[in-house]
Amino acid sequence: MSKPTIFLLGATGYLGSEFLKLLARDYPDYPVIALIRNATAERRARLNEIHPNITVEEGALDDANAIIDQVLKADIVINSASSDHWPSVKATLEGLEKSSATRPGNPPLYIHVSGCGILSDNARGEHNPNLKIWSDIGLDLKDCDPINTHLESDIPIVAAGTRKENPVRTIIIYPGQIYGVGTGVQKTTLWLRFFLDYAKKLGYAGTWGPGRNVQNTIHVLDCADILLFIFKAALEGKAAEGAEGLYFAVTDTTMSYGEWAEKMGDYLYSKGLIKEPGCKPMPPEVVEPLGHYGWSLFGGSLVGKADHLTQMGWKPVYSNKESLLETLPAAIDAGLEDW
Template sequence: MYAPSMSTYPARTEPQTIFFLGATGYLGSVVLAQLAEQAPQHKVVVLLRPGGSSVSTTTSPVPGAASVQEKLNCLKLIHPNIVGVVEGSLDDKEAIAKACEEVDLVLNCASSDHLDSVEATLEGLERNSAAHPGRPPIYIHVSGCGILSDNARGEFKKAEDIPEYSDIGFDLKSSVPQTNMHLPSDIPIFEAGIREKNPIRSLILFPGQIYGIATAGGQPTTLWIRIFLSMARAGGFVGTWGPGHNSMNNIHVVDVASATTLLVLRAIAGTAPEGKDGIYFCGSMERKVPYREWTELMGNILYEKGYIKEKGTRPLAETIVEPLGHYGWSLLGGNQFARPERLATLGWEPVETAKQDMMASLPLMIEQALSEVDWVPTVQV
């Protein structure tokens, strides 16, 4: 029977300062709301850049806020204990590194593949660790199950021929093909978490296909819906990488947020496995929906609403998929099967996923995403 190895560091009972990257985003805004509800004593510093990325609504005011101050005002409605702002983007390495030197914990919900910001974070945390011997800082990074891709290129495979990975005993360097997505960012974090000199306390979360509408006030729609909507607008139909038989674990955004929040609180308490054991898959064991199935529903919805001329789904043309190269084929054309066993040992369950499955949620997700863009239906059905 698996016995989780907990942190070797004592619980931190005093309020902690958390540097939060991605607090305005789809997942990040929900995590921010949960932290405000469950542990409001912890102080938060946020990375914010000027400029709106979408439109503001009554329920999601943050995406359309133009200035840093406007965004901060919106975020303080979600979490009143925001005590500082680092003004800039993920490309501002010096600002990120300096902030990481001065906090107790860094939480990155912003981007799983922005290597410059990961390197800046690790640089700052290494200096932080050197300045506080015996009290290394904590780094919780949200990656993705793209690391598990079998690179099937959308072709049909029997379920028994698709590898399914447990996060217990999983090795980032040997368990999966090293060309898979996210690993260039994940492996340096993992290595920093197992070194002896100036270590950091690393925990990496790997969600599956995140769905649902985020209602905390930040970006309400998941990235993959926005990507496929954009491609449908450009090409006139909803398509797949290859035949689209590939699938992955799905998980509601509220459940990913609850897993992230749990890791933050358990890491502070010293009761979460970390370092070599700080690998956490996050997904439900509900039915995995093949890409060709959910893209068909998406295509039918957009067709019936008059946005595109072709219903259903079919493989995307090479001119569309090839510019994304291996990234697209690995991430959007591969099977990614995970068993989130380590989170289960901490008592986590995908509660919201059991209430709202992905296919039932898809029409509302599409409706929400359409409300964020200036796309007018012009096709007579």
């Protein structure tokens, strides 16, 4: 029997390259197609080092035709590239619908990595004494605040997974705040690089508002393991899909933005890289250009429980060994390589 072909978006990313390593370990004979921009010989060689059966196709998330073409060649599509790039998700769904029409009774599988931004309470950096703790069992995306991030893409994905004509097997994974030094292509997470850039410009570590908003945390190696765990369950027909196929990839540990921002500020100050230790709110001229997107993601509390994964028997390993605060200095050092 031929092995299913996987089309992977985000293969060179922080989470995507960690997942690619796990695929190479457990499914080295599964063909993988990776769409990457600026596909230099060096970047191709790096991916070939990770997975022995990978084909690199050059293209960007805005290349709708390239995405559709590759989706039509695949049995499984996994998107760990960008949870908020609607044009690429739209192209993926279009390709999946066409693919489904050519294989009645055997719909393609789509695993999409989103984020817990769907849960934001939009507290503008303040502590919320009535914060809702969401469960992913029985979760209905239409119960989330409609102005929250990720929903523009996620609601159409669920619709594709629940329709009768040309259906798609859809699964959406919602990581919390991913941390830790990566072992794949990208060593640092986007939020860390983002806040390091602001610290460099401002001379201090900053927060959206007072930084009392909280979020679940999860080590990048645990998050990649969750992606593989759900992938395996889907292959075996044991994963919930469609309207029920929504999974929080989180641990029960939560942390406020102010906690890690303060440690970031102290560490950068100790290295003589910024003017002030600790942290403080960033000024309006910095936070307001990002508008609601920034306030919702960086100023809101986003807290859920991974009840689906708990029921399925998954348990964190790396998150229990080292916390976000414990890994932060090493992650900052990795991020400073591009300072």
